[in-house]
Amino acid sequence: MNTTAHKIQFRKAQTAMPASIAPEECLNAVFAAALSAVDPLIVVPPFLPVPPLNGRTVVVGAGKAASRMAQAVEANWNGELQGLVVTRYGHGAGCRRIEVVEAGHPVPDEAGADAARRILDLVSGLGSDDLVLCLISGGGSSLLTMPAPGITLEEKRAVNRALLLKGAPISEMNCVRRHLSAIKGGRLADACGAARIVTLVISDVPGDNPAVVASGPTIADNSTPAEALTILDRYGIVVPEHVRTLLRESCRREVVTPNPANRVVVIATAQHALEAAANKAAELGLAPVILSNRIEGEARDVGMVHAAIAMQIRDFGQPVAGPALLLSGGETTVSVRGNGRGGRNVEFLLSLAAGLDGRSGIYALACDTDGIDGSEENAGALIRPATLVRARALGLDAAEYLANNDAYSFFDRLGDLVVTGPTRTNVNDFRAVLVTTDDI
Structure with missing residues (x-):
């Protein structure tokens, strides 16, 4: 990477x-x-990749800057493209070829969950000739929400609200979110198969680690489920026992390791x-x-x-x-x-x-x-x-x-x-x- x-x-x-x-x-x-x-209209264009010669270009993304990032792509892209990005209610901006969906922030809602499912469908089945251009900015952790199998959206919402009320820093919140997600922590990249992935990141996190911004949907997660459990315990957040069991058992799951050739560019901080x-x-x-x-x-x-x-x-x-x-x-x-x-x-x-x-x-x-x-x-x-x-x-x-x-x-x-x-x-x-x- x-x-x-x-x-x-x-x-x-x-x-x-x-x-x-x-x-x-x-x-x-x-x-x-x-x-x-x-401003995404200024910072996005210099970092756009070369369009694929033969394959498709699929644009996906999430965050408060997602719609304006999508506008910048459309205004400067020489070639065909399609895609979907999700942003906060009221933060949308008009695009012609990239669909913009608005969803809940800071507490996730069903609109965000539906957008996440549709994004996974868009990148499924892509090949080595195809390009996924992923537009990521702060707020994406709530907006791009897909609970891990066995966890309901309401259970994830409850954990999110509890961390907010306790004043947990964003790095800790996103650690927990990644381990309760089926799309974050590199899992979106995993769904892209052999496609080339370029991720453009507008960072809202101290230190500008792109794996933390929007919980890193295209970036391998170096944190552990045990760390997520420690954070929940530190703030005294009570979660259903099956959620704790999922975190404990996920220690034995295969770690997601996206293709090291994928490119990640932090374009604004x-x-x-x-x-x-x-x-x-x-x-x-x-x-x-x-x-x-x-x-x-x-x-x-x-x-x-x-x-x-x-x-x-x-x-x-x-x-x-x-x-x-x-x-x-x-x-x-x-x-x-x-x-x-x-x-x-x-x-x-x-x-x-x-x-x-x-x-x-x-x-x-x-x-x-x-x-x-x-x-x-x-x-x-x-x-x-x-x-x-x-x-x-x-x-x-x-x-x-x-x-x-x-x-x-x-x-x-x-x-x-x-x-x-x-x-x-x-x-x-x-x-x-x-x-x-x-x-x-």
């Missing part, structure tokens, strides 16, 4: 931030630059988005600092750490002098304790605001690059130095909203939600903290 990724050239900062640009405009501009850098944002920040006269592209952990804890770093810049000019822009990506989690509304990005921001406690000159934006933060319609939100003052004037207590996991309602009352609609890409969380040199 060959795995490659593309690079973005990094530019140096200019000398000063233009006074005419408002902090909110800066944050919106760097977020727009980040999204543009990972959080790092690409962060570097594009940093380049835009430099154009605006900011000193960009990319903290990491793979930050995990509780969103509220990550918020407090970002607050501390921002104040270090503000107070001491360390590790850089302002005006500066802190950038980070990855995937935080939220352990649900309350009954409020909101995703991990608004929870991060509410914690960040609390940590800053109205500190002057610091602004921030945090959004999910797919345009949907959790299960709400917003991508994320914005905070300003006056956020907590404005909240108190409305009778909003930030600590109470944070304790109730109700950050969406907090920012909704303030009118500070960021709503982009589905972006049809997905490299996970995008966080930008702007530290100015002004006392505003």
Whole structure:
């Protein structure tokens, strides 16, 4: 298996931030630059393979970016093709030759299960002259769902919901999903027979391991059923005994080993988005600092750490002098304790605001690059130095909203939600903290 990724050239900062640009405009501009850098219409075409001389081309795929990836293929493909991709409800985009199916996310549903069965039918019976072009992006684990024999869809849904509520990181969630699936962990590649397979991946996972993105339907699984059992036990998730038996007995099943000649290309990542944002920040006269592209952990804890770093810049000019822009990506989690509304990005921001406690000159934006933060319609939100003052004037207590996991309602009352609609890409969380040199 060959795995490659593309690079973005990094530019140096200019000398000063233009006074005419408002902090909110800066944050919106760097977020727009980040999204543009990972737009499937831009990143897919350079990596398309040569069409087969005599065989068929079958396009399959799953994820929040799947429909736009399919559009990019259709617009740049010289030859016949057919296929089916599955994406989240509301994330579809029009294609002429590749069928786009919408299904449930983050909890799988019957539409996704039906799409998975149809995808397996499409690749069955292919020969060595044929090509399978597989388009994979984040969200595919829920969207491309086919429970292993002996497990029902509802049982798999219950495990999925339990892991979400416990705040399990995506790597652990996908480990369990792979071992309860009949199509993930390389099993889709196995169904393709002798056909050549090229998999294009837009990564939403920290570390960008393509075997983890959408649970790697065309990539051999190096994890074990015992690891899946350990994860379930760590979070105290109770599953039916026959599910545990399946995991125990699957240790003795033949390991799926897709053809090593299959090509896997990671074409867009959080790092690409962060570097594009940093380049835009430099154009605006900011000193960009990319903290990491793979930050995990509780969103509220990550918020407090970002607050501390921002104040270090503000107070001491360390590790850089302002005006500066802190950038980070990855995937935080939220352990649900309350009954409020909101995703991990608004929870991060509410914690960040609390940590800053109205500190002057610091602004921030945090959004999910797919345009949907959790299960709400917003991508994320914005905070300003006056956020907590404005909240108190409305009778909003930030600590109470944070304790109730109700950050969406907090920012909704303030009118500070960021709503982009589905972006049809997905490299996970995008966080930008702007530290100015002004006392505003």
